[in-house]
Amino acid sequence: MSVHFYKYQGAGNDFILLDNRSGAFNPEDTDTVRQWCDRRFGVGADGLMLLQNHADYDFEMVYYNADGNPGSMCGNGGRCIVAFAKHLNIIDSETNFLAVDGPHYAKITAEGNWVELQMIDVHALNRDGEDYVLNTGSPHYVQQVIGLDTKDVYQDGKQIRNQENYKTAGINVNFVEEHPDHLFVRTFERGVEDETYACGTGVTAVALAIAHTKGQQGKIETDIKVLGGRLKVQFEANGDNYSNIFLCGPAKRVFEGEI
Numbered sequence: 001m002s003v004h005f006y007k008y009q010g011a012g013n014d015f016i017l018l019d020n021r022s023g024a025f026n027p028e029d030t031d032t033v034r035q036w037c038d039r040r041f042g043v044g045a046d047g048l049m050l051l052q053n054h055a056d057y058d059f060e061m062v063y064y065n066a067d068g069n070p071g072s073m074c075g076n077g078g079r080c081i082v083a084f085a086k087h088l089n090i091i092d093s094e095t096n097f098l099a100v101d102g103p104h105y106a107k108i109t110a111e112g113n114w115v116e117l118q119m120i121d122v123h124a125l126n127r128d129g130e131d132y133v134l135n136t137g138s139p140h141y142v143q144q145v146i147g148l149d150t151k152d153v154y155q156d157g158k159q160i161r162n163q164e165n166y167k168t169a170g171i172n173v174n175f176v177e178e179h180p181d182h183l184f185v186r187t188f189e190r191g192v193e194d195e196t197y198a199c200g201t202g203v204t205a206v207a208l209a210i211a212h213t214k215g216q217q218g219k220i221e222t223d224i225k226v227l228g229g230r231l232k233v234q235f236e237a238n239g240d241n242y243s244n245i246f247l248c249g250p251a252k253r254v255f256e257g258e259i
């Protein structure tokens with residue numbers, strides 16, 4: 001049986017999307033997810049998402065990492081599934097949908113290719129030495145570096161992700177370099193087990209960690225450069241509480257097909 005799929009990308013973080021409102025796709029089928037996400041033997045993607053019906057929300061987002069396992073929240077995936085829901089005429093310019101970390105509100109432009117996604121509030125930023133560990137829907141490690149252009153993000157990210165204290169649950173590892181008008185971020189993603197071109201929950205974690213380091217309070221907007229483009233994170237800092245967090249950026253349909 002062939003399945004109709006859609007390929008989306010948000011700042012180079014790419015996803016296979018399935019309209020699973022009929023419930024035809026078996027969510028337990030991890031081998032299929034892994035094969036379809038494979039860049040040589042499949043469609044190729046950092047993750048796969050199912051758009052499903054939900055009685056109380058516009059839709060439900062179900063996310064799988066490229067290794068075929070269910071993932072935690074994916075920020076860029078969330079922005080892409082909002083663009084997909086608009087393409088399917090399920091929503092217009094605003095939506096409330098359900099993801100693994102709870103309900104999310106999002107706004108989308110009329111053209112459908114710029115999405116602003118509200119992320120979960122964050123109340124705890126932990127430290128590991130000089131570095132930060134926090135959960136923005138997915139678990140993240142944040143380390144400030146100099147010379148990020150030439151850093152071996154694969155080796156260094158893999159090493160931190162596999163440290164004894166993180167190994168079992170896994171963690172996404174973000175390296176950040178400060179520039180006068182933006183942050184440059186590169187991420188090693190758990191579940192892809194490689195560097196990706198962008199990570200939405202990752203840049204969100206980075207923006208909060210940098211604001212914390214600087215003691216910034218009130219309304220903050222951070223411009224972020226990633227390998228696949230530009231993202232923006234807006235939020236309000238009140239002590240160590242971060243609320244009204246929005247991850248903003250492009251979300252584009254690349255192609256569709258049968259597999």
Ligand SMILES: N[C@@H](CCC[C@H](N)C(=O)O)C(=O)O
Nearest residue numbers: 071072074075076199200201
């Ligand atoms: N790999 C993550 C979830 C995906 C993160 C994502 N790419 C994003 O944009 O936030 C996991 O830890 O399960």
